[in-house]
Amino acid sequence: MTQSRWLPYALLAPAMVFLGVLFFVPLVQTIVLSFQGDAGFGLGNYGKMVGDLNFGLSIRNTFLLVLTVIPLQVALALAMGLMLQKMTFGRDVVLWVWTIPLGVSDLAAGLVWLALLQNTGYVNSALFAMGLIPGPTAWLNSETPVTLFVAVVLAEVWRATAIVLVILVGGLQLIPKEFAEAAEIFGARPWTRFVKITLPLLKPSLQSALILRTVLAFEVFAVVYALGGRNFPVLVGEAYAWQRDNQNYGVAAAYAVLIMIISLAATVFWLRVLRVKPEVQG
Amino acid sequence: MTKSLRYALLAAVAVTTAGIATTGGIGRANAQDLVFLSTQLRPIEEAQKVREMVLKGAPKTTYVVDEPSPFTVRMKAEVEANKHTVSVVGALHGELQPLVPMGALDAIDDVAAKVASRGIPAGLMELGKLGSGKQLYIPWMQATYVMVVKKDALPFLPAGADVNALTYEQLAAWGKAIQEKTGQRRIGFPAGPKGLMARFLQGNLYPSYTASMVTEFRSAEAEKMWGDFKAVWASVNPNSTNYDFMQEPLMAGEVWIAWDHVARVKDALTAAPGDYQVVAPPAGPKGRAYMPVVAGLGIAKGAPDRANAVALIEHLSKPETQVLVAKELGFFPVVNATLPADLPAGVKLLSEGVAKTQNAKDAMVALLPIGLGDKGGEFNKVYFDTFQRIVLRNEPIKATLDAQAGAMRDIMTATKAPCWAPDKASDGACPVK
Numbered sequence: 001m002t003q004s005r006w007l008p009y010a011l012l013a014p015a016m017v018f019l020g021v022l023f024f025v026p027l028v029q030t031i032v033l034s035f036q037g038d039a040g041f042g043l044g045n046y047g048k049m050v051g052d053l054n055f056g057l058s059i060r061n062t063f064l065l066v067l068t069v070i071p072l073q074v075a076l077a078l079a080m081g082l083m084l085q086k087m088t089f090g091r092d093v094v095l096w097v098w099t100i101p102l103g104v105s106d107l108a109a110g111l112v113w114l115a116l117l118q119n120t121g122y123v124n125s126a127l128f129a130m131g132l133i134p135g136p137t138a139w140l141n142s143e144t145p146v147t148l149f150v151a152v153v154l155a156e157v158w159r160a161t162a163i164v165l166v167i168l169v170g171g172l173q174l175i176p177k178e179f180a181e182a183a184e185i186f187g188a189r190p191w192t193r194f195v196k197i198t199l200p201l202l203k204p205s206l207q208s209a210l211i212l213r214t215v216l217a218f219e220v221f222a223v224v225y226a227l228g229g230r231n232f233p234v235l236v237g238e239a240y241a242w243q244r245d246n247q248n249y250g251v252a253a254a255y256a257v258l259i260m261i262i263s264l265a266a267t268v269f270w271l272r273v274l275r276v277k278p279e280v281q282g
Numbered sequence: 283m284t285k286s287l288r289y290a291l292l293a294a295v296a297v298t299t300a301g302i303a304t305t306g307g308i309g310r311a312n313a314q315d316l317v318f319l320s321t322q323l324r325p326i327e328e329a330q331k332v333r334e335m336v337l338k339g340a341p342k343t344t345y346v347v348d349e350p351s352p353f354t355v356r357m358k359a360e361v362e363a364n365k366h367t368v369s370v371v372g373a374l375h376g377e378l379q380p381l382v383p384m385g386a387l388d389a390i391d392d393v394a395a396k397v398a399s400r401g402i403p404a405g406l407m408e409l410g411k412l413g414s415g416k417q418l419y420i421p422w423m424q425a426t427y428v429m430v431v432k433k434d435a436l437p438f439l440p441a442g443a444d445v446n447a448l449t450y451e452q453l454a455a456w457g458k459a460i461q462e463k464t465g466q467r468r469i470g471f472p473a474g475p476k477g478l479m480a481r482f483l484q485g486n487l488y489p490s491y492t493a494s495m496v497t498e499f500r501s502a503e504a505e506k507m508w509g510d511f512k513a514v515w516a517s518v519n520p521n522s523t524n525y526d527f528m529q530e531p532l533m534a535g536e537v538w539i540a541w542d543h544v545a546r547v548k549d550a551l552t553a554a555p556g557d558y559q560v561v562a563p564p565a566g567p568k569g570r571a572y573m574p575v576v577a578g579l580g581i582a583k584g585a586p587d588r589a590n591a592v593a594l595i596e597h598l599s600k601p602e603t604q605v606l607v608a609k610e611l612g613f614f615p616v617v618n619a620t621l622p623a624d625l626p627a628g629v630k631l632l633s634e635g636v637a638k639t640q641n642a643k644d645a646m647v648a649l650l651p652i653g654l655g656d657k658g659g660e661f662n663k664v665y666f667d668t669f670q671r672i673v674l675r676n677e678p679i680k681a682t683l684d685a686q687a688g689a690m691r692d693i694m695t696a697t698k699a700p701c702w703a704p705d706k707a708s709d710g711a712c713p714v715k
Contacts, residue, residue, distance in 0.1 A: 138521050229475040246663050247656050248660060
């Protein structure tokens with residue numbers, strides 16, 4: 001065997017070992033664990049998961065969040081990306097500022113928003129100082145589900161729009177200017193150019209962005225935990241509660257498997273819906 | 283395979299395993315010291331006080347703290363790997379219980395003999411056997427749950443009510459009066475993710491109404507209890523489902539009347555002892571139930587340094603060490619020790635509150651769950667879920683209790699745990715009527 005043939009494998013080996021030991025093995029263990037219960041091997045943990053009072057709620061809340069947050073983020077990121085395209089001066093500075101939230105951990109982001117929105121938080125103080133509210137107002141408890149949901153959406157949009165933006169900006173830069181210029185000569189209006197040229201050519205980037213964001217959105221946890229605790233159950237939060245508070249690793253594993261299946265399904269969904277034909281690919 | 287590839291693979295394996303090894307080794311740097319792993323006195327200031335003051339005069343010790351769940355996992359891992367770093371463990375009664383079936387605790391009847399003269403009550407020593415017949419832990423320190431009342435709330439006390447002998451009806455009326463006069467709901471409970479709400483339901487509310495924690499779970503008395511508690515909740519601050527430690531909303535002025543573990547209200551009392559009163563929790567028709575909390579010290583089976591572990595436990599159970607812990611950390615002695623008159627004002631308030639609770643003429647002891655092993659978390663969940671459904675989600679009381687009693691029965695059958703006080707002793711698993 002010559003050096004050039006085995007070298008790539010040797011270079012890949014550390015990564016493979018790493019993934020194998022720290023990803024694949026735990027994955028298999030989790031799946032096995034989810035079928036092991038008090039009564040031996042079976043679906044007991046899944047039964048317990050589905051029968052729990054927070055199960056339906058956590059599914060509902062997670063999907064509600066995904067369905068609200070993702071369209072908002074894509075729309076925002078598209079708008080921001082297109083604005084960046086038009087900028088000539090200071091573009092890098094703006095892009096840099098917009099991507100700052102990317103560097104903030106999600107728990108830290110949750111705590112920042114908690115500091116803003118809790119009873120004694122900055123928003124309460126500001127509104128009180130302006131005379132708009134009579135005293136500290138609670139927004140984040142079980143009796144105020146709507147404002148709690150809005151707060152979580154705000155925090156998620158603030159925290160994770162940047163990742164969509166970065167991918168879309170990369171995609172926008174790949175679209176040759178000639179298409180738009182040609183369309184303009186033929187009299188296409190800006191909206192038509194956006195719908196007929198930019199969007200279709202942006203499909204591959206949109207697909208990557210949507211897959212990444214959707215999978216991450218189904219795993220939303222730290223922001224919700226910081227803002228709402230147990231008042232707004234989500235799937236990963238339930239997995240955490242079963243593992244940490246209830247100390248039932250089997251049910252926690254069942255939740256983990258469910259989240260994995262949902263994430264896989266979402267990935268397949270975006271791959272099919274936004275399929276890019278090979279001949280269209282740049 | 284060529285030689286270089288083999289080296290590359292070896293290097294990869296070495297790097298990954300080294301990474302695992304370095305993250306896994308607490309106390310590795312001080313391998314020669316005695317490792318004392320504790321789930322108690324965890325916050326950084328408390329741990330520092332343990333290291334700098336409490337352990338003075340003890341054998342050289344590395345004091346390591348961990349949360350209850352990783353604590354159990356860690357002890358299990360040490361047993362399974364048969365590689366021991368921890369010598370002494372300090373944890374609550376209920377956290378030491380799961381270590382028994384995994385064989386992580388050594389029998390320490392020898393230590394029990396050595397501390398016999400310290401005057402630890404026989405009932406507490408019996409708890410330390412964890413139902414095994416051998417001494418598995420030595421009681422370390424104790425605490426309980428109390429009510430803290432801000433003096434601002436006293437003018438609104440309903441006529442005829444004694445703040446030191448409240449009933450749940452009076453508490454509801456009091457909260458209502460405060461709400462009407464100040465516009466705020468000022469009663470608070472720690473119903474947040476890390477709060478101890480389940481302990482309130484198990485140790486205070488249920489026994490006060492039913493003289494039971496498990497058996498009478500869905501009795502007529504329990505139905506009345508939930509009805510009464512919903513009336514209390516009408517004047518409870520809705521942010522309660524976010525509260526973990528009641529000292530925070532007390533200090534922020536959001537809450538005037540709070541129930542919590544003494545250690546979780548201590549900061550508020552220390553910060554402004556003149557503002558508060560510590561009183562016994564309310565009583566129900568069957569009495570004024572309270573839950574004593576006992577932390578114990580055990581020695582790990584296979585401990586690297588058993589001789590010094592024994593010496594450390596002896597040191598920690600000396601009356602002067604116990605008084606020091608009470609003074610600095612707010613946990614009370616289990617041995618025969620007189621608290622000095624110069625206690626910090628906040629701790630003095632707490633110790634008076636604990637005394638009022640224990641010595642109330644209608645006092646009733648409700649023990650922490652015994653014999654549930656790793657089902658302790660799910661046991662708590664039954665109570666919290668019931669509370670969520672009935673009080674927060676307004677589901678019908680009877681139907682909810684019937685459904686939740688099923689979950690409770692499953693836990694009892696699975697663990698075969700016999701009843702503990704205040705439930706009457708049972709042969710076999712504690713029944714849920």
